[in-house]
Amino acid sequence: QSALTQPASVSGSPGQSITISCTGTSSDVGDYNYVSWYQQHPGKAPKLLIYGVTTRTSGISNRFSGSKSGNTASLTISGLQAEDEADYYCSSYTSSSTYVFGTGTKVTVL
């Protein structure tokens, strides 16, 4: 199975909004609303931010929001803060009853 496609890097200034895309196929992202997003700081385990395309996990700031259109899911971070600098991964259920992660995006706060 192929990893979902994410941009390698995205950057923004404090206070700005950025959007990370996650492109799959009609066999994963496009066909199921089981898309999740994870944040990973260096040397740490990934942390669940969003699941079910749009639902924020308990304790996650409402600056993080998720959406989906067709085969592409997106994570938007609004009011960018220094602490948001991290790697972000999307994931999806697939029609083969498996699970696939995205290639990962490094977010830099300028």
Next chain:
Amino acid sequence: QLQLQESGPGLVKPSETLSLTCTVSGGSISSTSYYWGWIRQPPGKGLEWIGSIYYTGSTYHNPSLKSRVTISVDTSKNQFSLKLNSVTAADTAVYYCARHRRYSGGFFDWFDPWGQGTLVTVSS
């Protein structure tokens, strides 16, 4: 508070078998609606799902690794384990265990919480 902790050798020789155990505390591994999964991350690279297991022993695997992977569960110890055979340098990675949400209907969703991860290096 549910916690997971990986354990096992940090160094494995090429062609040998990598063996890791994940101990679940603060909750039962026999919980319905949850599978228990393994994920790995090679140094400087992205996440890769290895496979997930239910407390009954039902498993799902990444097709690219399926022929080399065995995932098992020991409900009496609240643990699940990973064995990856015929390892090469490409299997060098941080290995994570995590709880994996599965819905009736068979759909997998999120991983949460995660263990802290353990680095396994394949080298002679």
